[in-house]
Amino acid sequence: MRFFERFARGELRLGRMEAFSDGVFAIVVTLLVLELKVPALKDHASVGELAHQLLELLPKFLSWLISFIIVCKFWLNHHHILGLARHADYTMVWLNSIFLMCQSFIPFPTAMMGEYASNPLAVSAFGVVMAVNTLLFIALHAYILQRLIKPELLDAQAPHIIRKSFVGVISYAIGAAAAWFSVHAAFVIYLLTPLFFIVPPAKRSSSRPGAAADVPEAARR
């Protein structure tokens, strides 16, 4: 048996993989708020000083907001693509683990961008991490479509879905490049990218009407 073929074996239960993934998503999303530290005031009762300090936190609030929406989008899409698989194998488990590793890394670039919003490297790194996350998601998605898809869903998969995901990669990469010219432009691009994907796709003009065509659209990005 050839080396890489070993990874395509095994039938793992999807249930615990979903539970583990949901746990990681939920924790990542909630840990993000820990970066929002209560500011230190000289005069504890001063409204003006607190208001001023909270305004200074604005880049952190914005970073938190962007990351939260992005991770929710990843969770929703992850939910969708795991629903396509009939079971898991070794390769899928490890693709999923590496993807989750990079998801769990998100609080770091988020905190760094929030802390140093005027630093091109900090803002650019955020985009790079998100592009890498999207690439890993595409790898997981493509593997499921090629090797593990439920037979009844085979026909319903539009071939352009994955190509659409690359728009996300390119968009984050553009944001990462834009950061070197204008950090504000990068923030705008980072915010617009997930919003763009939140919009469900228009129903494609399908010659096959009915339920079979609807199921895979359920959670497509």
Added chain:
Amino acid sequence: MRFFERFARGELRLGRMEAFSDGVFAIVVTLLVLELKVPALKDHASVGELAHQLLELLPKFLSWLISFIIVCKFWLNHHHILGLARHADYTMVWLNSIFLMCQSFIPFPTAMMGEYASNPLAVSAFGVVMAVNTLLFIALHAYILQRLIKPELLDAQAPHIIRKSFVGVISYAIGAAAAWFSVHAAFVIYLLTPLFFIVPPAKRSSSRPGAAADVPEAARR
């Protein structure tokens, strides 16, 4: 197909949405305690100094207590309204995500109120965040009632349930306003609001007796 109609499509499994939500609730509730930092003592073995420092933490303990009860109430009500839906669609997923985003934000105003309990802005912000959370919960609830409710529960929904939720919004808003005159009054209002909702509703005088009428009362706030 019109733009906003796209969001009403799709049939997402409720199971993973509940798992993700439960994860966020559980983490929010548990992270709250991280704001309770062990005080720094000059004399490590001094009982008096530790007792004094713990008394100083009283506003933090109180903030933690209030937030814990509020988030538990939200969890209980969330549990209830997701039980009404026959499935999830895009709009529901995003209403839920935005609601969870504001839930996961709660540790920040909680910590700020605990740290600066004498600062009207800090105490008022807590009420505003809770009012916004309740509004987002109402939006999710209303959407499920209008579009996704299980057919068998249609008759059993009392129309005044959502109107009652607005009492919570108003109560938190009153607390947020009261904070500018008396932070103590605000604390009392914040504590009483969830306690008010903890009391299950009196059985409404229903003309339809029996099990069908009981189900939706299961977890009504």
Added chain:
Amino acid sequence: MRFFERFARGELRLGRMEAFSDGVFAIVVTLLVLELKVPALKDHASVGELAHQLLELLPKFLSWLISFIIVCKFWLNHHHILGLARHADYTMVWLNSIFLMCQSFIPFPTAMMGEYASNPLAVSAFGVVMAVNTLLFIALHAYILQRLIKPELLDAQAPHIIRKSFVGVISYAIGAAAAWFSVHAAFVIYLLTPLFFIVPPAKRSSSRPGAAADVPEAARR
């Protein structure tokens, strides 16, 4: 309908309650390690200095160990008593929430005892918190036995189970009192208490042999 009777209504799904509780237990247990801070060294490469600093952390390691075992014991018993209930009602949900609130509080006294292991107040507070947790657990257990027990388990419940739980309350209280004379004695009592409960009970001399009698013994403390 009388006021308190309202709380006994409703049939909540146990599934989400278990998911929420498991989440809180898992997070509490894992957050405990966050109190084990890596010591600050003057000479980063010095083995002697690091070894010395790690020895200084010994009370923190011990506090972490004791709390971990205690929370695991609570989780195991919680698992057991929720398995006795046929469904949940309002009272049970709120008894459970208050219990979980005090569980999620455990990292604070654990950190305080680890930090100030020579301070009687810090060591005593740990015992008080654990005694309160055990009391809240007894309340939840007693409520389920009285109002929500599955009919088929009614006969199999030994009446002395709850009385045995009070041994835990008394033991933690003794530890809390002992802390004022000897913190070392308190540590020993805190460590022995959960170990005592880890030992499953001897099979009681039952006149009814067989499976029915075995089920409730499943996770009795």
Added chain:
Amino acid sequence: MRFFERFARGELRLGRMEAFSDGVFAIVVTLLVLELKVPALKDHASVGELAHQLLELLPKFLSWLISFIIVCKFWLNHHHILGLARHADYTMVWLNSIFLMCQSFIPFPTAMMGEYASNPLAVSAFGVVMAVNTLLFIALHAYILQRLIKPELLDAQAPHIIRKSFVGVISYAIGAAAAWFSVHAAFVIYLLTPLFFIVPPAKRSSSRPGAAADVPEAARR
């Protein structure tokens, strides 16, 4: 009834044990990133200073990466061995709890190794903790195989599986010893050990063909 036999009684539901374990794994894996602190810059907008500081964090990134892969491997194997058991008993619950305790401890040696990558004691401690974790995993695995295995899987268990796990123990121990001569060698060994186990085993030349032999291979390390 003899003392230790008591622990072999009881039939606990595996579902909540898996939920609790998955929660702990997911939190451990996600907490690891909290050790990656955003560096403090004198000049917030300086790209050079940030780049320099991020390079200084390299040992922390590496520690995080190694720990993430190791915990994922433990999760995958844990998933596998719990799938072998027909139910849980007291001994299994406590073996599992002690294993999870040492899993939840992993963020501490990971942070210490990341902080003091040039300190032999810090690097060596990491290997010792991983060796202990593997030993505890072996104990859990062996207990399930001996006492709780599903009857239909009895024939399919290859006797050499557990012996293979000891390779992990020895490899981590070698890394822990190597740290005293070269911390770089230790890092390499720590990284290679889980990668070695990630490769699924070659299909053994089995005289029994077919599905029964495939099932246990599902998630074997």
